[in-house]
Amino acid sequence: MTATEKSADVALSGSKEFSNDKPVVSEYGSKKPKREYRFREERLGVWSLYYPITNSWREYLPALESLWVLYDMAKSLPIIWAFVLETLSLGPIFFVAYFISSTLVGFLPAFQLYNNSNTLAFIESTMTGKHVDREQFRQIAISYFAVFSAGLIFHKIEAYSRPILQQRVSLHFKQRLLEVQSRIDLATSENPDVQSKTSRASAWFASPWSILEGLASLLAVIAEAPYEQQSDRSWLTYNDFDGIFDALPLLAFAWINIRTGGKSDLSSLVLIQQATSSLQQTLFGMIYGGNNIANLFKNVMSLYDVLELKPTMVDGEIHYPEEGHKSQKGMAIEFKSVTFKYPMTDKVILKDMSFSISSGQLCVIVGENGCGKSTTINLITRMYDSTSGEVLVDGRPLKEFKLSTYRETTSVMYQDYQHLPLTIHENILLGRPDCPNSKEGVEEAARLGGAFDFVQKLPLKFETNLEPQQTGYVNTWEDDDEEEKNIFQKFIDSQKATKLSGGEWQRLALSKSFMKNSEKVRLLCYDEPSASLDPKAEYETFERLRQLRGGKTMIFVTHRFGHLTKHADLILYVKEGSIVEKGTHKQLLELDGEYAKVYRIQSQAFED
Known part of the structure; x- marks a missing residue:
């Protein structure tokens, strides 16, 4: 495997994120001194690793970076407190x-x-022939036992409460x-x-068994060697202070001896060494862990940014249907000079579109791929608002209706069907969770949809x-008894996916x-409902759908002419x-x- 490297000069000011090579100032960026960054990219198979190459004071005095970390952490304290x-309210x-x-464990x-200090002092006193105090030894032993017992209890409490609290917070x-x-x-x-915000927030609560953790650990190991090389070139790093901390105990012991007139003993030296070592670990832990804590903050x-997100689409206040339209069959839809382009794009998808569908009509929208058929459905169901013009439902602007009540009266089938990891019964039932007789209702829906026969053939x-x-893993051995093997096999079988055809x-x-x-549904929208069906299944499906006409407004999006278009009340x-x-x-025609031109092209294939 060969690795290619290239460098790119990028100027960063404050805390910045990059999207399509365009720097965007982060919402939480602080006013830090401008830093000049160069990145070295190294390709390792499918991975791209980026190493910063800087010439700023941060490279030579990296410990001072912690000041900015502490500043950022201080700004986030109100959110952390919330x-x-x-979290406290959860348990x-x-x-x-x-x-x-x-x-307390800390x-x-x-x-x-x-x-340890008392023990060393006691041993020194005993070895130098001084008075041996058995009561002092008993107190030292009790103190050791008390610390050990307290540590055991605290660790058990921590180990018991942590997973419960963690699960509650996560859920x-x-x-x-x-x-x-x-x-x-x-x-x-x-x-x-x-x-970007939702992905970061979701990733924070990701499963600890996620494979991404393993990949991240692997990348960290790969990136460790270049980091060591880079830190060797720095003037002052944290490791350069090791000598000071090594000499500090002896200097402190000498100073204490001067102050006490040489009355310090060896136990004091050991105590100072242990205290200095603990201080060193604490300080370095704060410096090294500062960035991790800051990232956590x-x-x-x-x-909380994500939790406070508000929809940009303004909801209406009028419940649908209105009093004067409750007895109406279906719904009337009208487009008045509708123009639309998707957010954050300049391409116009719909241009000055106008049409009217009467309540109870069967409408078919046809055209070439990418002409705006599916987008029209998205505007009718108010997935998006039009850029200009108006969409009217029963004579009133769609924007004035409360979305929850309007969407209760619509049923949409898109091309990309999303099947959740539930049973077939549960997935079909999601279409109407409040069905009083779910078993009979699901089976009847499966018959109408043409799925009943093949579902009955499944085990x-x-x-x-x-x-x-995947919820677990099983290993079996030759000496396992048959009952255990059968249980394990049932578990393995339950984890296997069932393959289905597109149809x-x-x-x-x-x-x-x-x-x-x-009865509540007034509008049925189908986006390419027969794209994966064979001709016989397509014909049967359309016949069943046609039986619903009159009672509901039906809109079909398709590029295949035939059974449906011949019976449509309106073709767009x-x-x-x-x-x-x-x-x-x-x-x-x-x-x-x-x-007529496209219809003849399609029908010619059957006539020839």
Whole structure:
């Protein structure tokens, strides 16, 4: 494997993050002196390692960097305090037990040092022929036993309370993150800055068994050697102070002897050496660990930034449907000069689009790939707001309706079906979790979606988990008895994924869509519902869907003409973001325009 290296000069000012090679000042950046950075990139297989090459005072006096770390940490203390209070509320007893035990464990070395000093003084007194005090020895032994017992108790309390508290904190904030992700709108969630914050916040609560930890450790080992080479070139590093700390005990002992007139004993020297060693470890731990603590503080601040995210899409106040439309079948939809481009992009997707769909109609949107068909569905369901123009529902601007009540009346099936690691029954039931008879409802939805027959052929039928999560590992040996092997084999079988074809996955998606088809639903939207179905399954699916017409407004997005377009009340032909033709199948054929041209191309394949 060969490694290529290249250097890039980049100027950094304050705390900065990089996106597409464009520096963006971080929200928590402090006004630090400007530093000039050069990065050396080294390629190791699929990995890119970056090593900073600096010529600033930070390279020669890295310990002073801790001052800025402490400054950043001080600014984040209010957020940290809020985090502590929120954590305390999750389990006051476990919280107090954990932090008190952890704090007391930190004092144990000091008590141990005191006992060692008394023991050395006692031994010295005994060896020099001075008076032997048995009571003093008994007190020293009791003190040792007390410190040992206290350490054992505190460690046990810490070990017991820590995993409970850690799990509660993790589950609590994971739930809050899920609430945020379900609360913010699609445009906000796709913002790169929001994605960066949510990914950092989510990663902070990642599973400790994550493979990423192993990869990070591996990269740390690989990067360690170049770091050592770089630190050797520094003028002053933390290791350069080792000599001072080595000489400090002797200097202190000599100074004490001068002050006491030579009355200090050897136990004092040992005590000073141990105290100096402990001080050295503490100071270096604070300096080296400062960055880690600062990063932890930044993670907590990022977490609370995410928890306070608000959707950019303003919710309406009117409940849907309104009183005058509750008896209406379906919903009426109208686009008035709608233009749209996705957030943070300049490309116009829809251009001055206008059309009207009456309540209860079956509408088919056709056109070439990338012309804006799926985007039209996104605006109808208000995943996004139009850049200009208006989307009307039942004669009122869609923005005025409360989103939660509006989306309760819509059912959308997208091309990319998301199957959760649950049973087939549970996945279909997600279409309508409040179904009174879930078993019968799920089976009926599976029949309508065309999934019932192949699900019945699976070993566990509707209780099959198609994509189970790995929850454990099993090793078996030849001398294991048959009962243990059978138990282990059942566990192994339960962890295996079930392979389905593209058409079978699409039938499950259709089944979930049919599951949501309750009396409350007024709009059914299908984005390429038959893309992976064979002709027979496609025909049967469309026939079942057509039976719903009249009672609900139905919108289909497709590039395949045939069964559906012939029976549509309205066909919208979209080209480059604009509607160039609209009407029924018969009307568009008589028009002999774009629709008729594409229809003849598709039908010619069957006629030839």
